[in-house]
Amino acid sequence: RGTEKTITVPITDAATMAQAFEAAHRRRYGFLAQEKPLLMDTLIVEAESAAASNPLQTASKKRNETPPPQALARMFSRGEWHDTPLFDLSDLAYGHGIAGPAIVTEPTGTIVIEPGWNGAIDPHGNLILTAHEAAGLLADTARSCDPVTLEIFNSLFMSIAEQMGIILRNTAQSVNVKERLDFSCAIFDPTGDLVANAPHVPVHLGSMDATVRSVLASGQQIEPGDAFVQNDPHNGGSHLPDITVVTPVFDEEGDDILFFVASRAHHEDVGGINPGSMSPFGRTIHDEGIVLDNLKLVERGVFMTDRIEAALGAGPHPARNIAQNIADLMAQVAANAAGATELRKLAATYGLATVHAYMGHIQDNAEAAVRRVLGDIEGGRFTLHLNSGAQISVAITIDKDTRSATVDFSGTSKQQDSAFNAPAAVTRAAVLYVFRCLIADAIPLNAGCMKPIDIVVPEGCMLNPAYPAAVVAGNVETSQAITDALFAALGKLGTAQGTMNNLTFGNARVQYYETICSGAPAGPGFDGAAAVHTHMTNTRMTDPEILEQRYPVILDEFRIDRGSGGKGRWNAGDGVTRKIRFLDSMTCSILSDHRKVAPVGVAGGEVGRIGLNFVARGDGSREDLGGCGSTDVEPGDTIVIRTPTGGGFGSKQQRKGTK
Numbered sequence: 037r038g039t040e041k042t043i044t045v046p047i048t049d050a051a052t053m054a055q056a057f058e059a060a061h062r063r064r065y066g067f068l069a070q071e072k073p074l075l076m077d078t079l080i081v082e083a084e085s086a087a088a089s090n091p092l093q094t095a096s097k098k099r100n101e102t103p104p105p106q107a108l109a110r111m112f113s114r115g116e117w118h119d120t121p122l123f124d125l126s127d128l129a130y131g132h133g134i135a136g137p138a139i140v141t142e143p144t145g146t147i148v149i150e151p152g153w154n155g156a157i158d159p160h161g162n163l164i165l166t167a168h169e170a171a172g173l174l175a176d177t178a179r180s181c182d183p184v185t186l187e188i189f190n191s192l193f194m195s196i197a198e199q200m201g202i203i204l205r206n207t208a209q210s211v212n213v214k215e216r217l218d219f220s221c222a223i224f225d226p227t228g229d230l231v232a233n234a235p236h237v238p239v240h241l242g243s244m245d246a247t248v249r250s251v252l253a254s255g256q257q258i259e260p261g262d263a264f265v266q267n268d269p270h271n272g273g274s275h276l277p278d279i280t281v282v283t284p285v286f287d288e289e290g291d292d293i294l295f296f297v298a299s300r301a302h303h304e305d306v307g308g309i310n311p312g313s314m315s316p317f318g319r320t321i322h323d324e325g326i327v328l329d330n331l332k333l334v335e336r337g338v339f340m341t342d343r344i345e346a347a348l349g350a351g352p353h354p355a356r357n358i359a360q361n362i363a364d365l366m367a368q369v370a371a372n373a374a375g376a377t378e379l380r381k382l383a384a385t386y387g388l389a390t391v392h393a394y395m396g397h398i399q400d401n402a403e404a405a406v407r408r409v410l411g412d413i414e415g416g417r418f419t420l421h422l423n424s425g426a427q428i429s430v431a432i433t434i435d436k437d438t439r440s441a442t443v444d445f446s447g448t449s450k451q452q453d454s455a456f457n458a459p460a461a462v463t464r465a466a467v468l469y470v471f472r473c474l475i476a477d478a479i480p481l482n483a484g485c486m487k488p489i490d491i492v493v494p495e496g497c498m499l500n501p502a503y504p505a506a507v508v509a510g511n512v513e514t515s516q517a518i519t520d521a522l523f524a525a526l527g528k529l530g531t532a533q534g535t536m537n538n539l540t541f542g543n544a545r546v547q548y549y550e551t552i553c554s555g556a557p558a559g560p561g562f563d564g565a566a567a568v569h570t571h572m573t574n575t576r577m578t579d580p581e582i583l584e585q586r587y588p589v590i591l592d593e594f595r596i597d598r599g600s601g602g603k604g605r606w607n608a609g610d611g612v613t614r615k616i617r618f619l620d621s622m623t624c625s626i627l628s629d630h631r632k633v634a635p636v637g638v639a640g641g642e643v644g645r646i647g648l649n650f651v652a653r654g655d656g657s658r659e660d661l662g663g664c665g666s667t668d669v670e671p672g673d674t675i676v677i678r679t680p681t682g683g684g685f686g687s688k689q690q691r692k693g694t695k
Contacts, residue, residue: 045057065366067338102132103128113150114151120137124140129161131156136152136154137149181401190478194233197221197223199374199375208364208368210360210364211578216302216578217236218301225392226296228251236574243459246460264333265365266330268329269511274462276306276325277314279368294380303360304542307353312540313508319454331344331347398482402482403485406474406484410440414526418525422629422633429445431444439488443491445463445493452501455509459511516533519571530637530639530682531557531608531637533681535554539625541623546622548583554568554609555610563607564607564609567611594614595612600644600645600681604637605640607691615652615674616674618671618675621671623667623668624675626663627664628649630663640686642683642688644681651676654672
């Protein structure tokens with residue numbers, strides 16, 4: 037009762053159905069709801085009858101002895117030659133089995149059964165292949181890194197994270213998760229180092245390992261079936277709306293932690309002085325919402341509903357839609373449970389030693405890839421100015437002998453009396469993202485990318501603030517500025533819009549948050565794409581139909597402003613204008629940058645355009661919101677956002693076709 041999801045179980049007596057429901061709930065979501073009464077929602081009746089004929093021919097008798105092979109062939113597999121039996125599929129019948137290595141021919145193809153695999157003919161004449169020696173076959177590769185096996189594990193780990201993301205999206209309730217895809221999933225080794233992730237949100241992924249390590253450092257007892265919730269930016273989080281659920285994966289005996297899985301989702305409201313928890317006017321972290329510092333969300337398999345409800349409802353500015361928070365948290369726990377299940381299957385198939393070894397090999401490979409890049413590029417320095425007058429200064433020094441780099445943010449402005457402070461984990465995430473972008477190889481973003489890089493961030497500056505600094509804009513705004521500064525210092529990319537254009541509106545009944553796209557940056561040899569999310573955000577815009585169905589608003593206009601990108605030898609992508617009309621009384625807030633200072637050009641490129649935010653009132657008047665503003669709106673009022681655009685790359689006079 038109290039949830040939107042149903043689970044189908046066979047009908048029988050009440051006690052048996054309850055047991056079946058609990059078992060299915062654990063399989064799907066990884067926990068049991070705390071003292072929730074069960075509700076029979078729907079009764080399904082099925083009727084069936086025998087088919088008039090069976091189109092599949094089924095063997096009536098199982099045969100035992102497999103016929104001898106027609107010949108032997110030499111086959112090279114797994115590093116050695118094998119004398120391999122050759123069979124014709126037409127000679128095989130139900131019950132016949134073949135152990136690899138073997139080759140089976142048929143009129144339309146050839147089937148290779150590798151060593152460690154078995155083939156068996158089923159009653160319908162199909163050849164079914166199953167693996168039986170995967171762990172043993174990879175035992176030797178655990179000690180040394182086999183390139184083919186490395187690619188297999190790259191794909192396996194990333195696939196697990198992608199499956200986690202699919203489950204999170206399908207089981208969540210909020211528009212933020214289901215439609216905007218503002219979430220990320222990843223897997224970690226036992227020490228908390230990032231191993232692999234799905235292609236989700238870079239600002240999440242690069243900072244999640246700090247969150248996992250904060251769980252390990254918390255000193256709490258960690259038991260099988262536990263899951264922890266964390267959003268504290270001063271202890272490994274990014275900003276308060278981004279809530280991370282961390283789940284340890286234990287061995288079968290429950291003694292040792294084998295892996296960690298984690299999912300981070302942007303919740304539409306976690307309290308604070310403004311609906312949507314993205315206030316432009318917060319001065320401390322407590323103005324921005326509820327802080328959850330490694331709270332045990334699931335305890336020995338039981339979802340602690342009362343505990344999280346009490347935490348989200350505490351303080352002077354509690355969360356406004358706790359039921360939706362809990363629904364999305366349950367979806368995150370379910371995603372983690374799926375990831376844990378798949379990791380256990382992986383260990384059972386290939387052996388735990390091999391899985392752990394390749395978690396290390398993947399990070400070593402990423403480190404080597406970054407060192408190769410560092411051998412081919414030059415360092416540099418850049419200072420980027422923000423609307424507030426603050427600046428981000430970075431100097432990148434590369435040691436060609438060791439193929440390592442130092443990224444030094446000395447000279448960056450001190451901690452701000454605003455929300456534009458970026459937690460140290462977010463600063464690190466931006467550096468990780470930039471250097472990963474320089475790698476051409478298809479490797480997962482992981483902790484190995486950072487091993488050749490030393491980051492210097494002075495304590496007390498806006499990129500490493502002290503508690504209780506406000507940080508909600510640091511995650512979404514300052515992270516974009518850090519990225520622009522790093523790419524510009526390296527001379528590899530022009531600036532992007534340098535903001536996410538964070539729009540929130542809501543009241544006691546509904547809360548909404550979105551980031552608004554603009555043009556992608558230009559670079560050496562290419563123009564930027566128009567109207568896309570870039571860099572540290574990788575979310576979608578909400579579909580107009582969903583936006584208007586779920587919220588009392590009308591999307592009046594959403595257009596690409598052709599020709600608005602910064603000009604250069606290569607032009608930045610074009611920005612957008614977005615107009616949303618309100619049908620109810622609400623508070624509307626915008627958190628953005630580059631409304632006074634235009635994104636700069638790189639390598640002689642021209643500046644981009646500045647952005648604009650204002651409310652067109654129903655009575656014809658207009659209220660300018662500046663880069664950061666909040667106002668009460670009434671039915672008939674319209675918020676208008678015109679995004680900034682990145683600067684051009686290279687001199688405009690060098691552009692092809694320019695006279």
